[in-house]
Amino acid sequence: MQHGRGGGWNGDQKGSARSVGIPADQATVRRSNLSLVLRHVSERGSRSRSLVAAETGLNKTTVTSLVGELVARGLIKEIGPQHAGAVGRPGLALALDGSGVGALGTEVNVDYVAAFATDVAGRVLIDRRVGFDATGGGPERSLDELARTIKEAVAELDLLGVTLAGITVAVPGLIDSATGIVEVAPNLGWYGVPVAKVLSKAGVAPNVPITVDNDANLAALAEFTAGVAAGTSDLVYLTGEVGVGGGVIAGGRLLGGADGFAGEVGHVMVDPSGERCGCGRIGCWETKVGLAALVRMVTPERAYGVGDGVVRDPEERLAEIELRQAAGDRRVDAAVIEVGRWLGRGAATLVNLFNPRVIVIGGYFARLAEQIIPVAQTELKRLGVAGSASRCTFVASDLGFGAASRGAAGMVVERVLSDPTSIDIRHVVTSRPGEER
The missing domain is CATH 3.30.420.40 (ATPase, nucleotide binding domain)
Structure with missing residues (x-):
């Protein structure tokens, strides 16, 4: 589902080339299955591989392989044996991790700039709003202030050992989200402002996607998911x-x-x-x-x-x-x-x-x-x-005045859930012999 303004929780499907070099059709299937497992654990909570397999309809061997990759990408972790009353060796419970993967939502409005960051599991890492006259400052000064805010947030995340998965910018206006251009924001006095392009030159790593969306739509999504x-x-x-x-x-x-x-x-x-x-x-x-x-x-x-x-x-x-x-x-x-x-x-x-x-x-x-x-x-x-x-x-x-920036961060998290391959593999995971996984 792709909308010009606030396209809902949908991934852009980038990053599939990182799926261990397998053919495109197989990579698509694997990416879909990785998303299925990651989203399932995110929504259902901790559970064993066997239970994930039973609930998703995937076979156990496939789930074991998928979980290994998700653990390697730092998105799922093992939290110890899960005792479910069954005979035999207990399975290791899986839980959503993502503590090393960050999502940054920012907002520029008439009289403030805001930043809100979480990890993939939703733990709040940054939450701030700074008074700023965006209307009087015009697009150039406003984007300079926004770039400064982003740089500060990225530096804080770096100190926490968190890798940024993406940035979404909330703006009160009509947005072409495919290009990151603010077509018109009447209260800011912006017309045809290429926000994503400008911010991409503000010191953000080139592999970090920057998207732009309407503030009210992002706030509505935040309310729908967590309000x-x-x-x-x-x-x-x-x-x-x-x-x-x-x-x-x-x-x-x-x-x-x-x-x-x-x-x-x-x-x-x-x-x-x-x-x-x-x-x-x-x-x-x-x-x-x-x-x-x-x-x-x-x-x-x-x-x-x-x-x-x-x-x-x-x-x-x-x-x-x-x-x-x-x-x-x-x-x-x-x-x-x-x-x-x-x-x-x-x-x-x-x-x-x-x-x-x-x-x-x-x-x-x-x-x-x-x-x-x-x-x-x-x-x-x-x-x-x-x-x-x-x-x-x-x-x-x-959610106060932070609903839009919170929704913007949520949009980044949703892209990770939709395409786990957008997060680089960090380490190799090996199975422990003899354990029910």
């Missing part, structure tokens, strides 16, 4: 940033559209007499519910675009708003209610179109969820088709 609504086959994720992006999971798969640009919900026109949007149009949904809209209503003297030389992370802006609310500033309560109303109105359209079971709200929406959700839910029930609206609920993400 508050994990496993929900039909959900919509809303970013809650300066702009508003959407990722749609339908039937357990990310909805991409003909050109991969599905999910640009923030630029649906909801008020023909409203504010001008960063995309140049009037009355887009994000002009009503984006963080920029909330800041403009509460602190107009410090609104986005009003330069005072101070770079504010979104958390800092939210902290200021919360302090004003605690001090009794009535503008805050009115603004939050207004955002909730428009959030519910726009969500009603999404529910009528996609019939999700859950709408996960992220970013600043999640931070103010206790105040926003009741208002939005009431508006949704009022405007949505009765049946679908009554069964759809808003829930607040617990």
